[in-house]
Amino acid sequence: MVDAYFSRAGSRFAAPLVFAVLLLGDSAAAQEIAWNAIRSPAPGEPNAIGAYANGCLLGAEELPPEGAGYQAIRLSRHRNYGHPELVQFIIDLGARLDEVGIGPVLIADMAQPRGGPMPSGHISHQSGLDADIWFRLDLPRLPRSARDFVPAEIMVDRGDWRLRTEVWTDAQATILHLAATDPRIARIFVHPVLKRDMCEREWEDRTFLRTLRPWFGHDAHFHVRLQCPDDNPDCQPQNSIPPGEGCGEELLSWFPEPGEPPPRPRPSQRVPPTPSETCVAVATME
Numbered sequence: 417m418v419d420a421y422f423s424r425a426g427s428r429f430a431a432p433l434v435f436a437v438l439l440l441g442d443s444a445a446a447q448e449i450a451w452n453a454i455r456s457p458a459p460g461e462p463n464a465i466g467a468y469a470n471g472c473l474l475g476a477e478e479l480p481p482e483g484a485g486y487q488a489i490r491l492s493r494h495r496n497y498g499h500p501e502l503v504q505f506i507i508d509l510g511a512r513l514d515e516v517g518i519g520p521v522l523i524a525d526m527a528q529p530r531g532g533p534m535p536s537g538h539i540s541h542q543s544g545l546d547a548d549i550w551f552r553l554d555l556p557r558l559p560r561s562a563r564d565f566v567p568a569e570i571m572v573d574r575g576d577w578r579l580r581t582e583v584w585t586d587a588q589a590t591i592l593h594l595a596a597t598d599p600r601i602a603r604i605f606v607h608p609v610l611k612r613d614m615c616e617r618e619w620e621d622r623t624f625l626r627t628l629r630p631w632f633g634h635d636a637h638f639h640v641r642l643q644c645p646d647d648n649p650d651c652q653p654q655n656s657i658p659p660g661e662g663c664g665e666e667l668l669s670w671f672p673e674p675g676e677p678p679p680r681p682r683p684s685q686r687v688p689p690t691p692s693e694t695c696v697a698v699a700t701m702e
């Protein structure tokens with residue numbers, strides 16, 4: 417598998433780069449790549465490589481730190497990069513929110529300049545197609561430095577899974593609706609309680625609800641995941657979403673039995689995957 421996708425992508429790289437990969441080629445070296453220390457995007461045509469949770473990115477763009485309808489936070493983490501389609505998605509979503517008088521929304525982690533695993537916080541966000549957007553809407557425009565330590569507002573009481581209607585309003589539901597109806601979206605992860613609220617609302621066209629995928633966490637932000645861009649053959653799509661709105665049995669299965677405490681995520685036992693040879697090459701490109 418790795419070989420197959422190295423050979424497809426490999427043809428685009430210059431010979432010295434491939435040679436460098438051969439020298440670097442064992443997995444121990446691959447594991448040691450400090451992706452978070454890389455400050456510049458890899459040059460080349462934009463290419464989301466590999467899987468959302470084991471991949472990397474060529475030709476990333478930096479999200480402008482502020483724009484209509486949004487402002488990016490935690491810029492010192494250098495995670496405000498993405499495939500140009502992701503950057504454009506956020507700019508477009510911000511513009512639509514601005515038109516309806518919502519925002520600015522806070523854009524948190526996207527990807528590192530060349531993607532790859534992050535030292536903290538995420539398993540995915542590796543191929544430049546994932547972004548976290550906060551639900552908190554009460555902050556004015558802030559200078560960049562003041563956006564580095566912004567507390568999150570949690571929309572669900574974590575003790576009893578009650579929707580915090582004092583902070584969760586129609587505006588948040590509108591944001592999810594606007595994001596989820598964008599054809600570039602593959603999935604949006606939200607807390608099961610938030611998905612339930614979206615299911616209980618009236619919508620003219622309910623087909624977007626299927627892209628809202630219940631998941632632990634995601635109660636202070638939602639996580640957008642774009643489809644593989646058309647011309648990125650090295651991008652590995654995820655399995656397709658089951659048919660239907662996902663508002664019935666599937667959603668119910670997330671909720672505790674009466675009298676039981678809400679479920680908690682189990683700590684991940686996942687061993688970080690070895691980066692592909694292609695991604696080792698992306699990390700080491702000059």
Ligand SMILES: [Zn+2]
Binds near residue numbers: 538639
């Ligand atoms: Zn995320």
